[in-house]
Amino acid sequence: MLIDSHCHLDDFEDLPSVLARARAAGVGKLLAIGIGNGPDTMHRALDLAHLHPDIFATAGIHPQEAHRATPEALARLATLAADPRCLAIGEIGLDYYHLDNPDISTQQAAFIAQLQIAATAHKPITIHCRTSELATACAKARYEPADAWEDLLSLIHQHWTPTGLPGIMHCFSGNQDQAARSLAAGFYLSFAGNVTYPRSTTIQAVAATTPANRILIETDAPFLAPIPLRGQTNEPAYVAHTARFVASLRGISSDDLAAITTSNFNALFPASQSAP
Numbered sequence: 001m002l003i004d005s006h007c008h009l010d011d012f013e014d015l016p017s018v019l020a021r022a023r024a025a026g027v028g029k030l031l032a033i034g035i036g037n038g039p040d041t042m043h044r045a046l047d048l049a050h051l052h053p054d055i056f057a058t059a060g061i062h063p064q065e066a067h068r069a070t071p072e073a074l075a076r077l078a079t080l081a082a083d084p085r086c087l088a089i090g091e092i093g094l095d096y097y098h099l100d101n102p103d104i105s106t107q108q109a110a111f112i113a114q115l116q117i118a119a120t121a122h123k124p125i126t127i128h129c130r131t132s133e134l135a136t137a138c139a140k141a142r143y144e145p146a147d148a149w150e151d152l153l154s155l156i157h158q159h160w161t162p163t164g165l166p167g168i169m170h171c172f173s174g175n176q177d178q179a180a181r182s183l184a185a186g187f188y189l190s191f192a193g194n195v196t197y198p199r200s201t202t203i204q205a206v207a208a209t210t211p212a213n214r215i216l217i218e219t220d221a222p223f224l225a226p227i228p229l230r231g232q233t234n235e236p237a238y239v240a241h242t243a244r245f246v247a248s249l250r251g252i253s254s255d256d257l258a259a260i261t262t263s264n265f266n267a268l269f270p271a272s273q274s275a276p
């Protein structure tokens with residue numbers, strides 16, 4: 001069985017067909033990310049999780065929506081977080097890539113507030129971290145010298161590590177040092193379709209060497225379709241391509257990669273085996 005550890009299902013027009021193709025590709029569980037189009041719609045993934053036994057959900061306020069993390073929105077998130085089919089809070093984190101993102105201080109305040117909600121609910125977090133490395137010159141000028149990874153890891157150290165709870169670095173796109181520090185903080189590294197792209201040599205090196213008990217795979221659908229489907233609308237069935245690619249990087253069979261990533265997901269989210 002394969003598990004898609006991170007997908008956005010809100011906007012698929014024909015979800016029953018998408019889910020049927022996922023099942024046919026061997027995908028037995030999906031973690032639908034509940035960021036909606038902002039806090040007003042962050043419940044939509046959970047709505048799906050209540051309709052489909054193989055879908056579980058998260059809820060959270062994406063860093064690009066951090067300016068909308070009002071006390072009311074955070075209170076709604078705390079309510080969603082308590083739902084047994086809500087496995088994690090996220091995706092949350094820092095995004096120093098887009099010129100029009102909320103200020104760094106606004107992003108960090110929303111992140112810290114959501115870490116507290118996750119800690120209260122005793123749920124893991126799923127992290128979005130995007131640096132200004134490949135951003136436009138204007139965006140780079142706005143964020144530098146701030147470093148999203150340094151800021152993220154320091155906030156985690158301060159506000160999350162003391163909880164003893166784990167988390168996921170979603171669509172891991174950092175380097176070996178950031179991977180090592182994430183692993184040391186108790187995080188799983190989840191690899192998306194971009195690991196298959198020819199220029200992703202750093203990500204590939206990390207995916208090849210991540211400890212077997214800490215690796216996950218995901219689509220991040222509808223974004224980042226893996227090769228050979230790059231450029232198409234990504235969907236959960238395509239996680240099979242990422243699995244095959246990561247398995248070959250690690251010199252193991254696709255079946256073995258599926259088995260270890262599935263067992264990791266189940267270890268991280270025991271509720272996904274027993275939830276009502």
Ligand SMILES: [Zn+2]
Binds near residue numbers: 006091220
């Ligand atoms: Zn995502």
